[in-house]
Amino acid sequence: MAKVEPSKVRAPNIRDVAHLAGVSHQTVSRVLNGSESIRPATRARVVAVIQQLGYRPNQAARALVTSKSRTIGVLSSHTAHYGPTTSLHAIEEAARLADYFVTAVNLVETDLDSVTAGLQHLMARAIEGLVVIAPQARVLEAFAGLALTIPVVTLDSTAQLSGSASADSFAASHSLSVDQIAGARMATRHLIELGHRDIRHVAGPAGWTEAAAREQGFVDEMLAAGLPVRAAIVGDWTSERGYAIGQELLRDRDFTALFVANDQMALGISHAFLNVGLSLPRDVSIVGFDDIPEASYFWPALTTVRQDFAELGRRSIALLLDELQGKSDLDHERILPELMVRASTAAPA
Amino acid sequence: MAKVEPSKVRAPNIRDVAHLAGVSHQTVSRVLNGSESIRPATRARVVAVIQQLGYRPNQAARALVTSKSRTIGVLSSHTAHYGPTTSLHAIEEAARLADYFVTAVNLVETDLDSVTAGLQHLMARAIEGLVVIAPQARVLEAFAGLALTIPVVTLDSTAQLSGSASADSFAASHSLSVDQIAGARMATRHLIELGHRDIRHVAGPAGWTEAAAREQGFVDEMLAAGLPVRAAIVGDWTSERGYAIGQELLRDRDFTALFVANDQMALGISHAFLNVGLSLPRDVSIVGFDDIPEASYFWPALTTVRQDFAELGRRSIALLLDELQGKSDLDHERILPELMVRASTAAPA
DNA sequence: TAGTCAGATGTGAACGTGAACATTTAATAG
DNA sequence: CTATTAAATGTTCACGTTCACATCTGACTA
Known part of the structure; x- marks a missing residue:
């Protein structure tokens, strides 16, 4: 069965446009690049032909030259x-x-x-x-x-x-x-202002600048308030790891509030706490970071730091x-x- | 203060390579494109020069030709x-x-x-x-x-x-x-097998093929089980809308289970239910769709349909x-x- | 009126690559 | 040893654009 060959339609190039508009290809190029030195009438003519042909500049040729x-x-x-x-x-x-x-x-x-x-x-x-x-x-x-x-x-x-x-x-x-540090300080200050003294930080993994900055903000604010700073627990941003951390934290509940470096970990931790019958925020207050769209609908709705x-x-x-x-x-x-x-x-x- | 002009280092091109390797640029081109007809010795020589010069083919020139x-x-x-x-x-x-x-x-x-x-x-x-x-x-x-x-x-x-x-x-x-329909049927069947008869569907917005397919799967399975099919409630995929739907659904609680077209809406609905003191899944069973990474840590952990x-x-x-x-x-x-x-x-x- | 000059437009080359075709080299057969 | 042929390599051109420079046009000046 003979196939009809679609007559190899080459896309129009700048010279096709130039020819049809009765100008040189360079004039078309000038129109394309918004040169000042073009008579309005000429420009209009070129633009019309461009429209008519559906001409689109070849990006590769441009890039090459x-x-x-x-x-x-x-x-x-x-x-x-x-x-x-x-x-x-x-x-x-x-x-x-x-x-x-x-x-x-x-x-x-x-x-x-x-x-x-x-x-x-x-x-x-x-x-x-x-x-x-x-x-x-x-x-x-x-x-x-x-x-x-x-x-x-x-x-x-x-x-x-x-x-x-x-x-x-x-x-x-x-x-x-x-400003991660400022955000972390806001979160920590919020907990302090609520009356919490024993606040722990669950940090992001080592080597992440965000994690380091949030931890530093936490430490800065705690020190500024004259509160004792305990070592941060290191997470990996995932809810899964958050859940495991939550279980660990339950062993000795020597805190009343947590500042967690992101929302996912905060979710995992909350889940671990709820699992053993704790009531949030009555038993523990938790603040996250990022404000992912779901955070408002976590149970309980998560207090967190919104980043744009x-x-x-x-x-x-x-x-x-x-x-x-x-x-x-x-x-x-x-x-x-x-x-x-x-x-x-x-x-x- | 005279600035040292950084001697306009042009990136090496295929001819530079050819010259240094003592071959024609076309031979280099053949090496680059894995042509068969190249003597191993020649190929090795060219490859060595390419390495030496740090030559990288110019994508724009290639695209052009x-x-x-x-x-x-x-x-x-x-x-x-x-x-x-x-x-x-x-x-x-x-x-x-x-x-x-x-x-x-x-x-x-x-x-x-x-x-x-x-x-x-x-x-x-x-x-x-x-x-x-x-x-x-x-x-x-x-x-x-x-x-x-x-x-x-x-x-x-x-x-x-x-x-x-x-x-x-x-x-x-x-x-x-x-296969969205199959997934929706699995979700629905799961609820039916648990003994639910009054199951409602919260769908995605009109005009989304995924929403339509999931709804169809729900309907198919309900009909196959000889259960009554009530009109789906239309959502927009967001937790926010899910929350609002949850509130609406509370007005007349004429269902024992929900199949929700995605996890975010399921989250919002759960939140609305928990807010009025319902217990999940005791009072209502909920199935989501997608299995977003957080779904395992929602409260309660969400039964859902995982898509790869x-x-x-x-x-x-x-x-x-x-x-x-x-x-x-x-x-x-x-x-x-x-x-x-x-x-x-x-x-x- | 001719000269000057700026603005508008045109001409030719170059960018770096692969395709098509041409040529050289090596291998094989007779 | 030569003719034949395949493999390896070389030469030329085209792709579509912008750049640098050349030329043309028209208005204004002296």
Whole structure:
């Protein structure tokens, strides 16, 4: 059965447009790139032909000649989490509005090889800028040895941590985040103000800048209130681990309140407590961090610290685009988190 | 202060490699593309030079001459949800392993204009294939009028729904999903087997193929058991709306069990019930859908239907890549969901 | 009226790669 | 040893765009 060959329709190129409009291809190029030196009449004619032909500039040819890919890379890890995902979406949208493409790489492992491989993949795409959503110190350190020549924005709170200069160890880099320390202090202060004295902290895993910042905020606030600071229990962000920690904590209940480094762990811990018949917040007050959409409907509704992840993503792109256009003198305005007081906290019995 | 100009280091190109290896650029090209007709000695020499120079093929030049971008587009909506996000990650990883790039567009609105604009953005990138994670009928319908010439895989359950032929209305398209109807039947059967007779369904919003499929599965199973089917209550996937529905349902408690179309709504409903002092599952049994990671730690732990979103993503890419390579004769194996029985269901009192 | 100059438009080359075709080299058969 | 042929490698061109520079147009000045 003979197949009808679909007459190999080549997409119209800039010369087709030029020919039909009776101008040179360079004039069409000028119209496309918004040059000033074009007579309105000429511009109109060209635009009309573009419409008529449904002409779309060939991105590859542009990239080849300009060495600009109009692509921003995003390197992330654990993006299945609510925060990174939300930031990523905001990044994608903001970039798209500025007519940039986003190519993301989600790291499963965060060892040097994986980071390097992910980066290679992005570099093969000739990305013009990079956003890193991988708030683990080791990922950031991996960059130190790579000598990137493109602007980089990392979404982490390294800059907030004292004694950490890793953010400055490679060029053309900015670090951006919601103020984790301030958020942690708000959460802790809330518990203190309710009258709690024996407060423990369940931290995120070692090596995460977010975890370190939240712990530091907790410690700062406790010390400021003259309260004793006990060692933090180290979790891994998951509800599962939170549940196990909750069971451990039940062994000697020497606290009346917990500040937990994220909502998922707080959920797991709550579950462990409810399981043995404790009543929340009567027996224990719990504060989480992040304010994932489900947190309001946990049982009990979780008091937590809301971060504007979307705003974070938008700002990272704004920063990156500004840098790409040479205006790198920006004021790094702090993004403050917000305490959401709900049913999981109350005065101690 | 005189600035040292960084001697405009041009990245090495294929001719630099060729020159240094003492061969023609075409020979280098052959090495790069794994041609058979290369003497091992020559290949080794070229590879060595590539290593030495740190040469990386210019993607833009390749795309220009081959008209292949090695890029797959992903058009999604509501990707902040757990399922789509997980699928997206799997897609990204699978594509990267096959040396493809992924450019994603996340739709905020799903009207025709937004869908078209998103698609335009991807087409400007000359994507070779497209994955659509936007299980709303209107999005799929929008494609009908667009006459795409590239392979498309949609992640939705349209194909499972009787009387719906929209999946066939545009060419080169596949539809892929976890078997929603089977999952819904499992959930419903579980409640029936526990002894429940008065079971109601809280559905997803109108226009979502997933919502329709889950409702159909519920109805099918209820009818098969000879039980009366009451009209489904329509939600919007959010915990917030779930909470409101929970309050409404409390007005006349004419049911002993609920099958809710996703976990978030189930959470909101549970919260509403617990709020008025009901005990779960003693007073009401609830089954969700999706098995988000938090579901095991809800209070009570939620019985739900697990979908393998990652597998779905991987398969969509496998399907797409196969099609790009011409071998489109694939067996569309069903992906079956799994019922996770937890504490939120029990026999009626 | 001719000269000047800025604005508008055109011309040719270059970006880095792969495809098509041409040529050289090596191997095999007679 | 030569003819034949396949394998290996080389040469030229095209992809679609922007850049650098050249040319043309028209208005204003002296």
